[in-house]
Amino acid sequence: MRKDEPASVSAELAHRLRQDIAAEGGWWPFDRFMAAALYTPHLGYYAHGGVKFGALPEGGSDFITAPELSPLFGHTVAVQVAQVLDEAGLDEVVEFGAGTGALAQQLLEALGERCRRYTIVELSASLRQRQQQRLAAFGERVRWVDALPDVIEGVAVGNEVLDAMPVQLLHWDGAQWLERGVAVDEWRFTFADRPTDLRPPVDGPFLPGTVTEIHPQARAFITTLAERLQRGAAFFIDYGFPEAEYYHVQRHGGTLMCHRAHQADTDPLSDVGLKDITAHVDFTGIALAGQDAGLDVLGYTSQAHFLMNCGLAQRLADAGVRERALGQKLMQEHEMGELFKVIAFGRGLPEGFDPVGFTRGDRSHRL
Numbered sequence: 001m002r003k004d005e006p007a008s009v010s011a012e013l014a015h016r017l018r019q020d021i022a023a024e025g026g027w028w029p030f031d032r033f034m035a036a037a038l039y040t041p042h043l044g045y046y047a048h049g050g051v052k053f054g055a056l057p058e059g060g061s062d063f064i065t066a067p068e069l070s071p072l073f074g075h076t077v078a079v080q081v082a083q084v085l086d087e088a089g090l091d092e093v094v095e096f097g098a099g100t101g102a103l104a105q106q107l108l109e110a111l112g113e114r115c116r117r118y119t120i121v122e123l124s125a126s127l128r129q130r131q132q133q134r135l136a137a138f139g140e141r142v143r144w145v146d147a148l149p150d151v152i153e154g155v156a157v158g159n160e161v162l163d164a165m166p167v168q169l170l171h172w173d174g175a176q177w178l179e180r181g182v183a184v185d186e187w188r189f190t191f192a193d194r195p196t197d198l199r200p201p202v203d204g205p206f207l208p209g210t211v212t213e214i215h216p217q218a219r220a221f222i223t224t225l226a227e228r229l230q231r232g233a234a235f236f237i238d239y240g241f242p243e244a245e246y247y248h249v250q251r252h253g254g255t256l257m258c259h260r261a262h263q264a265d266t267d268p269l270s271d272v273g274l275k276d277i278t279a280h281v282d283f284t285g286i287a288l289a290g291q292d293a294g295l296d297v298l299g300y301t302s303q304a305h306f307l308m309n310c311g312l313a314q315r316l317a318d319a320g321v322r323e324r325a326l327g328q329k330l331m332q333e334h335e336m337g338e339l340f341k342v343i344a345f346g347r348g349l350p351e352g353f354d355p356v357g358f359t360r361g362d363r364s365h366r367l
Contacts, residue, residue: 009050013043013273018184026183027192031166031217033182037272038164039123045273046164049126063259063276065160066237066303066336067102070326072315074106077235079310080357081107081155082114084233087350091116092154097161098122101131107157108138118142119149148228156225156234162286163238163278165221167213169256170198174208182269189269201285202247210252213279219289222345226293231348233355234295237303239339240281242366255280283343287367290345298344299358300367303330304337306357 017036021028038045066073085091091114098104098120108118118141122128128144135142169180171193178193200212225234240246246255258265260275268277287297301309307330316327329335341363344355358364 009043009048010271010273013037013040014189016040016043017189017272018187021182021184027181027194028183029179029181030169033189034166034268034277037268037277038166040273043273045276046124046127048273050274063262065099065102066330066340067106067159068100069329069336070323071102071106072312072319072323072327073307073330074103075110076307076310076312076315077103077157077237078107078110080235080306080355081157082111083356084155084346084349084353085111085114087353088232088348090154090232092119092152093117094119094121094149094152094154094156096121096156096158097164098131099127099159101134103157103159104131104135104142105138108135108141116141117154120144121148122146148224150228152225152229153231155232156229158234158236158238160238162215162218162221162236162281163240164276165215165218167215167217167256167279168198169254170196170200170212170214172204172206172208172210172212180211189272191269200247201243201282204247205249206247207249207252210254211256212247212251212254213256213282215279215282215285218281219285222286222289223293226290226295226345226347229295229345229347233298233344233346233349235342235344235357236281236286237306237340237342238281240283240341242300242363243282243284244366246280246282246284281341283341284367286343287364295345295347296349297364297367298346298353298355299362300341300343300364301358301361302338302363303340303342304333305361306342307331309357309359309361 039047041047093115095104104118122144123146171178171180177196177199179196179198180191180193182189183192200214256279258268258275258277291297316324331337
């Protein structure tokens with residue numbers, strides 16, 4: 001995307017959304033607005049050619065993910081992936097939403113011939129093009145699809161995928177629950193609430209004025225994954241909380257957040273299409289969705305514990321000073337180590353399989 005294009009892209013998307021909202025009664029539920037802002041072909045945040053991932057805003061990026069921060073991330077995660085492939089006799093990895101392709105490159109480098117096929121499920125044409133350029137050296141071992149494979153036998157991975165799935169917003173006014181949606185007021189997007197039968201998964205208590213999220217699309221994704229995962233495991237790494245923390249009375253503002261130029265804000269209605277919109281993951285809901293669909297919950301822990309269990313400490317000891325400093329951010333509590341969690345599901349694995357990433361610090365009992 002050229003430097004003179006962002007404003008026009010945002011204006012075109014906003015104009016289209018205003019027309020569509022007006023044509024459908026003047027109100028959209030927030031999850032529909034979020035989906036359009038992120039995924040409208042050629043105009044949505046993840047669908048146009050703008051830079052998203054990077055270390056510094058000067059390069060046009062909006063945020064950095066763990067694989068871009070340090071290759072030690074993917075090389076360490078590969079220890080867990082390799083264990084599943086080896087013990088289950090499998091040879092395929094499936095990645096959801098591969099971003100720049102950094103994690104794919106790191107896993108392919110570390111896994112070598114263990115991984116004979118690497119499948120990337122990618123909806124964004126612009127991101128797919130960047131991934132293809134980055135991963136060209138791996139040839140036909142890598143393939144791209146735009147939907148979940150009908151059958152998955154291998155290891156599935158998703159880094160910061162669940163947080164980008166559209167959420168529904170709920171508002172407690174002290175007497176009733178309302179669904180928060182988007183309307184148009186003098187050509188500006190504005191929040192508007194309507195009575196609803198939707199509820200958070202817990203009874204509260206909730207303070208009057210509380211706004212929070214529920215995650216039916218993320219849960220539906222896990223259910224669909226469970227239908228396709230015939231044998232193997234799935235690992236999701238993302239920021240979030242278990243249910244009791246997610247819907248704690250003190251978190252009365254919810255978790256909805258936007259990211260642009262390495263700055264965070266809480267206004268998803270402005271600069272539509274030019275910034276990321278995310279919500280933290282309710283890991284209890286994700287675990288229940290997988291369990292209800294027949295998957296085994298293999299473990300749940302912090303990113304720091306997971307990476308330590310997979311040998312990151314030794315990798316840091318052998319690394320140079322700069323790489324060690326960047327790698328530490330993957331584990332430090334005030335960086336990515338505690339906010340990011342790892343949850344894993346499995347099906348058809350050998351009896352007694354014990355995933356190395358959860359040998360210490362497993363928090364499944366908190367879900």
